Amino acid sequence: MLWLGLVLITAGIVLLWASADPFVVAAARLARIWGVSPVLVGALVIGFGTSAPELVVSAVAAVRGELAESVGNVVGSNAANLSLVLGVSAVISPVVGQLRVIRREGVITLVAMAAMMAAAWDDTLARWEGVLLVSGMAIATVFLLVWSKRDVRVGVADTSSGPALDETIGGTADRAAPEIGRASLSIVGIVVGAWLLVEGGSQVADVYGLTGGFVGATILALGTSLPELVTAVAAARRKATELIIGNLLGSNLFNSLLVVGVAGVAGAGPIGERRVWEHVMMMVIGVAVGVMAATRSRLGRSHGAVLLGLFGLFIVVVGTNATV
Numbered sequence: 001m002l003w004l005g006l007v008l009i010t011a012g013i014v015l016l017w018a019s020a021d022p023f024v025v026a027a028a029r030l031a032r033i034w035g036v037s038p039v040l041v042g043a044l045v046i047g048f049g050t051s052a053p054e055l056v057v058s059a060v061a062a063v064r065g066e067l068a069e070s071v072g073n074v075v076g077s078n079a080a081n082l083s084l085v086l087g088v089s090a091v092i093s094p095v096v097g098q099l100r101v102i103r104r105e106g107v108i109t110l111v112a113m114a115a116m117m118a119a120a121w122d123d124t125l126a127r128w129e130g131v132l133l134v135s136g137m138a139i140a141t142v143f144l145l146v147w148s149k150r151d152v153r154v155g156v157a158d159t160s161s162g163p164a165l166d167e168t169i170g171g172t173a174d175r176a177a178p179e180i181g182r183a184s185l186s187i188v189g190i191v192v193g194a195w196l197l198v199e200g201g202s203q204v205a206d207v208y209g210l211t212g213g214f215v216g217a218t219i220l221a222l223g224t225s226l227p228e229l230v231t232a233v234a235a236a237r238r239k240a241t242e243l244i245i246g247n248l249l250g251s252n253l254f255n256s257l258l259v260v261g262v263a264g265v266a267g268a269g270p271i272g273e274r275r276v277w278e279h280v281m282m283m284v285i286g287v288a289v290g291v292m293a294a295t296r297s298r299l300g301r302s303h304g305a306v307l308l309g310l311f312g313l314f315i316v317v318v319g320t321n322a323t324v
Contacts, residue, residue: 002207008200012193012223016230019189023231025238026183033176043105043144047250055259056191062267070263071120071271072278074255076221076318077228078113079282081248081255082289083311084222085229089244090304092236104147106293108140109249109256110286116256117279119264123271130264137257144250190230197223218318252286281314 058070089095115136119129201223228251232244288310292303 002204005200005203005207008196008203010200012195012197012200013226015189015193015196016226019186019193019230022182023186023190023234026179026186029179030176030183033179043246043250043253044141047247047254051251051254051259055254055262056195058259058263059266062263065267065269067125067263067267067269067271070267071125071260072275073221074116074260074263075275075278075282076218076314077225078252078255079278079285079314080221080225080311081228081252083285083307083314085225085232086244086248086289086299087304087307087311088229089232089236090299090307091301092233093239094298094300095236095244096298103290103293105144105246105249106290108143109253110283110290112136112140112253112256113283113286116260117283119260120271120279121276125260125264125268125271127265127268130261130266130268133257133261133264135261137254137261140253140257193226197226218315275318277317277320278314281310281317285310285314 058073061067061069061073086095115133119125119133228247231247235244235247285307289307292299
């Protein structure tokens, strides 16, 4: 029913926004307590937490035999993270970070996105491909942990999180348990909010007879990317730009390797809809962000506008095969 879908969408948005800000604060405090870089906390803690909706939605869709929705969800989410989410963040506040760290984590994220595209290129997702992708996520996690510890040790990465956020978290006792609890509750709120939004969006899509790939790449992708958007906006307002970078890189890493990998293991088979240009646009957006990071010391409003334009182009490409 259309009215129920709209109610669920509204409830999901409210819950997402209510959960995002405490999640960012808890993550920043954990970075300080554990003595690791905010990029690592963003990539692993926030990245995994905000990718949980994609994981749940894609796994359920794969089990139901709807791999088009699973893959479309990840492609659309990856594109939205690096264009819509990063673009909005850059418009709110310039995104600045340790370029050496950003480039290194960015390369491994681009490789993960390319691996996912290669696995889905022949319009099928085999179980062995899913296993390889999940294994790749485990290897990438080890690299992230090793790199972060080395960066903090040699002073390349700072464990502070920006002046505004440092003021907010200042005076906190060095106890991780309360912050883990806060982060966990926030993740629950984010996941539930995303589920409500996706369920509502799916009901609206059913009313208008949209294809599974289109639903996955737009409604599901935007719904499951809202956790990244709301946490990125919260971090941008607090000038915690390294958390934004880590969040987006980590989320795309988890999406490409873990989410698609789990979907392949849970529901291997034909995808059913060959949507090559959407994959190509996802990679174009990823490369564009990589070029910006390699040639600039920060991403400002003009860069944010370019990224938002690329997101609009992605939606146009997706919309060419929208209806059944």
